[in-house]
Amino acid sequence: GGIITQTPKFLIGQEGQKLTLKCQQNFNHDTMYWYRQDSGKGLRLIYYSITENDLQKGDLSEGYDASREKKSSFSLTVTSAQKNEMAVFLCASSIEASNSGNTLYFGEGSRLIVV
Amino acid sequence: GDSVTQKQGQVTLSEDDFLFINCTYSTTTYPTLFWYVQYPGQGPQLLLKVTTANNKGISRGFEATYDKGTTSFHLQKASVQESDSAVYFCALVEGSGYNKLTFGKGTVLLVSP
Numbered sequence: 001g002g003i004i005t006q007t008p009k010f011l012i013g014q015e016g017q018k019l020t021l022k023c024q025q026n027f028n029h030d031t032m033y034w035y036r037q038d039s040g041k042g043l044r045l046i047y048y049s050i051t052e053n054d055l056q057k058g059d060l061s062e063g064y065d066a067s068r069e070k071k072s073s074f075s076l077t078v079t080s081a082q083k084n085e086m087a088v089f090l091c092a093s094s095i096e097a098s099n100s101g102n103t104l105y106f107g108e109g110s111r112l113i114v115v
Numbered sequence: 116g117d118s119v120t121q122k123q124g125q126v127t128l129s130e131d132d133f134l135f136i137n138c139t140y141s142t143t144t145y146p147t148l149f150w151y152v153q154y155p156g157q158g159p160q161l162l163l164k165v166t167t168a169n170n171k172g173i174s175r176g177f178e179a180t181y182d183k184g185t186t187s188f189h190l191q192k193a194s195v196q197e198s199d200s201a202v203y204f205c206a207l208v209e210g211s212g213y214n215k216l217t218f219g220k221g222t223v224l225l226v227s228p
Binding site: 040 | 124147151156158159160208210211212215216219
């Protein structure tokens, strides 16, 4: 089995600050994802990456940047934190992108708090 | 675009009650349908998935049938336990292209002993 590790578990920043969340996976999966979870709104896709150095925008990419410099890691940057962005950010991976229906494996999430 | 609707924000039951969580979907493709479950303090994990219309997925006592006619994928369990308390997400992915899942808003299940 493998694991998805998200750091930090809690990220506290000030309004307007640039903040970065990190994700590592040891499944050797090709595809990685960042989802945002807001209470009552489900999970919404921010960015995904089908391989190293690839980036694809999801439905909620505005205000975020992402980076996939290695196959095992995928980071997400909030370019200017706002109080209405306080949410849980979930990283996930799947074995490959092209075969739809592959299982997503999620990390435990990182909670963003903006003060 | 694709969408998934879960009408129930929260379901409250007692142990041994029957569970029904509503899920309907909208897509122009032939999707794969999923149920993910999220326990407190954890990320979502796959509960079951069905790739073919009219088939049923079964896992850990839960079941859901891919009903193409009514575009539904309701989740059922005959007898819930307190340990089933969690958030349940219905999701779909298009039949072709990248593995991008669209999730519903989630249904919180609370089971009292």
